Amino acid sequence: MPVYNLKINGTSHKVEAEQDTPLLWVLRDHLDMVGTKFGCGIGQCGACTIHVDGSAVRSCLLQVSGVEDMEITTIEGLSKDTLHPVQEAWKEIDVPQCGYCQAGQIMSAAAFLNQNKNPDKKEIRDAMSGNICRCASYNRIEKAVELAAGKLS
Known part of the structure; x- marks a missing residue:
C-alpha cells in the first residue's frame, strides 16, 4: 500500500492508504481528526469542507493521492491559540x-x-x-x- 506525506494543520503526517481513499476517511480514520464530518459522501452537503491551499473543498471528493505537498487545514487547525x-x-x-x-x-x-x-x-x-x-x-x-x-x- 502506498505511503503519502501530507501536511495537515502545519504538521507533516505519513499515511498508508490506497490511492483512491477519500481524504475525509484519511483524516477521520487514519489521523483521528474527527472534526471534519461525513455528511453525504458525494460533495453536496458541505459537512466535510476543509481548506486545501486556502480554498474550501469537499474532502469526501478528494483522493489522498492528489493532495501530497498541499497545505491542508481542518477545523482543528483553523486557529492555533485562540478562536478564529x-x-x-x-x-x-x-x-x-x-x-x-x-x-x-x-x-x-x-x-x-x-x-x-x-x-x-x-x-x-x-x-x-x-x-x-x-x-x-x-x-x-x-x-x-x-x-x-x-x-x-
Missing part, C-alpha cells in the same frame, strides 16, 4: 443547533472571508449556499458571517 474570528462570531450569534454541519460551515465561511473581506448579504448567501444545515440555521449563519467579516476588517 469566524468561530468567535459563531459563538456570539449562537449559531449551532445540532452542530453537525458547523465545522463545514465555518471552514466555508473562513475561506470565503479570506477572499472577500467586506461581503454584502447576497454574496454571503451565495458563498454559503453550498453548505446544508439540517436544522435550517441559515439566518444565524448569515449573521455570524457578517459579524466575522467585521472582526476581520
Whole structure:
C-alpha cells in the first residue's frame, strides 16, 4: 500500500492508504481528526469542507493521492491559540443547533472571508449556499458571517 506525506494543520503526517481513499476517511480514520464530518459522501452537503491551499473543498471528493505537498487545514487547525474570528462570531450569534454541519460551515465561511473581506448579504448567501444545515440555521449563519467579516476588517 502506498505511503503519502501530507501536511495537515502545519504538521507533516505519513499515511498508508490506497490511492483512491477519500481524504475525509484519511483524516477521520487514519489521523483521528474527527472534526471534519461525513455528511453525504458525494460533495453536496458541505459537512466535510476543509481548506486545501486556502480554498474550501469537499474532502469526501478528494483522493489522498492528489493532495501530497498541499497545505491542508481542518477545523482543528483553523486557529492555533485562540478562536478564529469566524468561530468567535459563531459563538456570539449562537449559531449551532445540532452542530453537525458547523465545522463545514465555518471552514466555508473562513475561506470565503479570506477572499472577500467586506461581503454584502447576497454574496454571503451565495458563498454559503453550498453548505446544508439540517436544522435550517441559515439566518444565524448569515449573521455570524457578517459579524466575522467585521472582526476581520
